[in-house]
Amino acid sequence: MKNIDDLIELIMGDPKIRESKTLGEKVYRDEPILKRASQLVRDIVPPKDNTPAQLMEMRRMVYSPEAQWRSREWLFGKQGSFMADFEDNYEKIIPFEHYFPTYNDMTLEQQRTYFTWRTRIRQGEYMDISLSYIFVYIYELINLIGVKDPSEAYGSLKTLLEKYGESYPKLKRFVSIWLDDMVIYYGLDIALLNSSGILEFDDALCVLLDLDGHTDDEVFSALCIMSSYNAEKSAFYKTYPEEFRTVAVRSYKAFSEYYGAHRKKTLFEKLFGKSTISVHQMFGSAVFCYYRSSPQNSVVIDNVRRCFCRGGEWFSEGYAGKTHGNKQVGDFFRAIDSIMRTGFDFKNKLQAPDITKQLSKIINEQITILQDEKRQAEKLRVDIDLSKLGSIRRTADITRDKLIVDEEDLEEDKSPQPDMQEDVAEESVQDNTTPLDSGEYSFMQALLYGGDHQAAAKNAGAMPSVMADSINEKFYDIFADTVIEFDGDTPAVIEDYEEELKGMILP
Structure with missing residues (x-):
């Protein structure tokens, strides 16, 4: 290739380049290498007839002499304070995606989208929007931009998390930490930390x-x-x-x-x-204006945790x-x-x-x-069945009556008569207050007090097994259980009910 002219001719001869829309729309002319600030502003921020003047003024702050050496956090705080009460009503919704976003990262149309969305947020309307816009609003709140005090900022941030947290898990992760930092940094009620655990x-x-x-x-x-x-x-x-x-x-x-x-x-x-002491970066990963001093130097959170500030740097002990x-x-x-x-x-x-x-x-x-x-x-458990108190009282009455002796009886001969034992047995059966008949009563006496249950059953004209079944059936309403069980062919009173039965059936 002979010279630069041949190279230009070769490039321009390519139909793809020659027909490029981008190339065709631009006009190239000689321009000065160095420009005055006013020229730079006019070039980068072209005037718009329908652009709010306050928004244009905010954009020009980027080119102020002080902004050239200050941090982006400082610039964000300066622009945010200037636009704290600004409202807009832009019709378009322009998407915006940027890491650690600020106003300066937005185009003019994105800025108008943001301030229109923020206006509606302040009116209680939480519309769908790009996550980066939400982060800019969060940065405003933690920097106390557009709020009267830290408590209002905390409440607004918590509401924002409730409205958008489920849709944006990333938002939930960061904002939960920053809410805690707001409590410590701005001296809010320590009880607010309950929500974070x-x-x-x-x-x-x-x-x-x-x-x-x-x-x-x-x-x-x-x-x-x-x-x-x-x-x-x-x-x-x-x-x-x-x-x-x-x-x-x-x-x-x-x-x-x-x-x-x-x-x-x-x-x-x-x-x-x-318990250890470690550096704690307040509002880590957020665009936060650290030039705003904290009203707190040391915060005791509870018996095992505290935060304190030394030389402008925060530490956590716990x-x-x-x-x-x-x-x-x-x-x-x-x-x-x-x-x-x-x-x-x-x-x-x-x-x-x-x-x-x-x-x-x-x-x-x-x-x-x-x-x-x-x-x-x-083994030691004692169960009291209140439903059985009636039978216990009846048995006690019988015992009481037998212990009461008339004075006339004391004068009678106390020597036992030949058929005294038979009379006593007959009296016991006659005083029977249980649901058993006389034969069943005698059968139970034999079982409880070591008598001949076989003879008792024979006198009643029934087999021991039949007697036992009849007695179990009659006592079921009282005990809600069988009171006689068989060990092979031998009937026996269940140990748990033996004492109670003795109170009902006398020897």
């Missing part, structure tokens, strides 16, 4: 730091808050909730004692570490972690669930996680102790 997390830590100073229910709740495994949704827990809670708390306390005696660090330190996120506590709960299912012969088994032999031993020991306690309690 920080206070719940720290309260659980306080419980686990002082096991002896809290109830078993408080310890179990604290472990649930920390655990990555939701034990309360377990099928076994729903069947045996009290037993699960008891074994879990006792096992945790026993394992904590074991660590205190055999390890250099406590179980708490193993699971949750130690425990790392998140609510419901501790895998080690989750494995502890899952191991208890698995081992207890085996110990209680639960129909659905659960695979146990990898745990130490010592922890497995402790859990099994606590299950055995609990089961022994339940067996002992069953």
Whole structure:
């Protein structure tokens, strides 16, 4: 190729280049290399007849001498304060996508779209819009642009999260952190941190730091808050909730004692570490004007956490972690669930996680102790059936009447007569207040007091099995159960009802 003219001729000879719309629309002419600021503004921000003057003025701020050496955060705060009360009514909706967006990253049409959307937001209309526009509005709120105080900014930001959080998970992730930062940075009510789970997390830590100073229910709740495994949704827990809670708390306390005696660090330190001081970047990843000083220098959040500012830099002192996120506590709960299912012969088994032999031993020991306690309690349990009080009163009345003796009787000969025993037996049957007939009554007397039940049945003209069935049927309304059972061919009174029956059937 001979010279530059030949090269230009070759390029322009290409039909694709020659017919290019982009090339055809542009006119190229000589221009000065250096321009005055006013010339630069006119070139980049061409005047528009229908463009609001305030918006044009905001765009010119980019080219002020101070803006040339200041940060983009400073420029955002300057432009935002200038446009804090601006409203627009632009008809178009121009998409906008940009990382860490500011006004300066938008075209004129995008700026008008943004301020029109912001106008409607302030009127309570939350229309669909590009995520980058939403972030610009969030940056305004955390910088207190367009609000009267931090409380209003916090409320507006929380409402924005409620309206757009489900549609934009990324928004939810960032804004949740920035809401907490607003509470600390601007000195808002610490109770607002409840929504993020920080206070719940720290309260659980306080419980686990002082096991002896809290109830078993408080310890179990604290472990649930920390655990990555939701034990309360377990099928076994729903069947045996009290037993699960008891074994879990006792096992945790026993394992904590074991660590205190055999390890250099406590179980708490193993699971949750130690309280540390770390740098905390307020409003990290946001466009935030740090030249705005915080009214706070130190904020005590709770008994185990605080934030403080030194030399313009913020620090956080406390425990790392998140609510419901501790895998080690989750494995502890899952191991208890698995081992207890085996110990209680639960129909659905659960695979146990990898745990130490010592922890497995402790859990099994606590299950055995609990089961022994339940067996002992069953032996000592006294059930009172109020429906049987009537028969007990009737029996007591009979006993009372027999103990009352007239004075005339005292003068009679107290020596026993030859048929006295027969008379007593006959009187006992005559005073029968049970649903049994005389033969059945005598049969029950024989069973209760060691008499000849065979003879009693024979005198009544019936077989012992028939007598027993009739007695069980008549007593069912009182005991809601059979009172006589057979050991082979021998009838016997059920031990649980023996004393009560003796109160109804006298010797």
